[in-house]
Structure formats: structure tokens, C-alpha cells
Amino acid sequence: MEKSNPKQDAVSLGRRKLLSLGIGTLGVAMGISYLGLFGKFMGPKSVAAATKLQGVGNVGKFPVNTPTLVSYKGAGTDEGVYVINLGSEGFIALDFHCTHLECAVNWVQATKQFICPCHGGLYDIKGTVLSGPPPKPLHRRLVKIEGDNVLIGGRLV
Ligand code: FES
Known part of the structure; x- marks a missing residue:
């Protein structure tokens, strides 16, 4: 029978604790990483929450069914x-970047469509894709009416 060495047992026990602590830390790190990826795949519910609202004018400045381009600095x-x-x-706000390759779209009042000059993507007034390569509608932005003022914020989707 082997005789136990208390000093060696203490070192061995220390190593085991250190190893299990390392494995535990690795597990926590993997969990956090997984949650990060999970959040990415689920997509942010609202990027706007991280950006501030900005006033862009009185409601009277925006004629019905005529998109008005403004600059958001939030x-x-x-x-x-x-x-x-x-x-x-009511009001909606659309990001002016095409969802194909991010070119700036232009509103054409005569045809009542947003046209992307890069590859001919077409969207209707609500940002829905009508034709061309864009894979999804124009991104919605947060819009809020406070009194008579129009406020806009970050991307919603
Ligand atoms: S970038 Fe708009 S259609 Fe390609």
C-alpha cells in the first residue's frame, strides 16, 4: 500500500482546483460568446434605443405622400x-441606404418610387421592394410626433 504524502496531496488538490476553475472559466466565456452570437442572429429589436431622437421640423413641413430627405446626426x-x-x-421614416449594397436611393415623384442608381432597385413609398436586387425593404427609422414636431431616431430593423 502506498503511503500518502500530505504535502504532495495538497499540491495535487491545488492543481485540481486550478484545473476545474479554468474549465469553469472557459465554460462561462463560451456561454457569454454563445449569447453574443445568439443576440446577433436574433437581431437587435431596436438600434434606436442606443441613439437619440432628433427634431427635423414641424409636421407642416412634410407634404402628404412626398418623402422629404433630412439629415440625422444622432x-x-x-x-x-x-x-x-x-x-x-401617420408618419414613417426610412433609411436612405439601399438594402442591396448601401447606395443612396432617390425619390422620384413622377413615378412615386425610390430608385437606386447603382443597380436599379425600386421601392415603393413605404420602402417595399418592387423590383431589382434589393433583398429586403428599406430600413425603418424611429419616428415620433411630439406636439407639432417630427422627431427621428436610429434604425428599427
Ligand atoms: S445598391 Fe441598390 S440596387 Fe444595388
Whole structure:
């Protein structure tokens, strides 16, 4: 029978604790990493929560069914946003970046469509894709009416 060495047992026990602590830490790190990826796949519910609202004018400045391009500086850089007064349907705000490769779209009043100059993507006044390569609608932005003022914020989707 082997005789136990208390000093060696203490070192061995220390190593085991250290090893299990390392494995535990690795598990926690993997869990946090997984949650990070999970959050990415689920997509943020609202980027707007992280950005501030910005006033862009009185409601009278925005004629019905005529998108008006404004500049949003809430995220620290100038971002083009179309503010659209849909009359009885209220206001919406659309990011002016095409969802294909991010070119700036232009509103053409004659055809009542947003046109992307890069590859010909077409969207309707609500940002729905009508034709071309864009894979999804124009991104919605937060829009809020406070009194007579129109406020816009970050991307919602
Ligand atoms: S970038 Fe708009 S259609 Fe390609």
C-alpha cells in the first residue's frame, strides 16, 4: 500500500482546483460568446434605443405622400433619412441606404418610387421592394410626433 504524502496531496488538490476553475472559466466565456452570437442572429429589436431622437421640423413641413430627405446626426455622423407623411396612416421614416449594397436611393415623384442608381432597385413609398436586387425593404427609422414636431431616431430593423 502506498503511503500518502500530505504535502504532495495538497499540491495535487491545488492543481485540481486550478484545473476545474479554468474549465469553469472557459465554460462561462463560451456561454457569454454563445449569447453574443445568439443576440446577433436574433437581431437587435431596436438600434434606436442606443441613439437619440432628433427634431427635423414641424409636421407642416412634410407634404402628404412626398418623402422629404433630412439629415440625422444622432449617431455622430450624418445619415440620410426620408421622412414620409402618409396622411391618415401617420408618419414613417426610412433609411436612405439601399438594402442591396448601401447606395443612396432617390425619390422620384413622377413615378412615386425610390430608385437606386447603382443597380436599379425600386421601392415603393413605404420602402417595399418592387423590383431589382434589393433583398429586403428599406430600413425603418424611429419616428415620433411630439406636439407639432417630427422627431427621428436610429434604425428599427
Ligand atoms: S445598391 Fe441598390 S440596387 Fe444595388
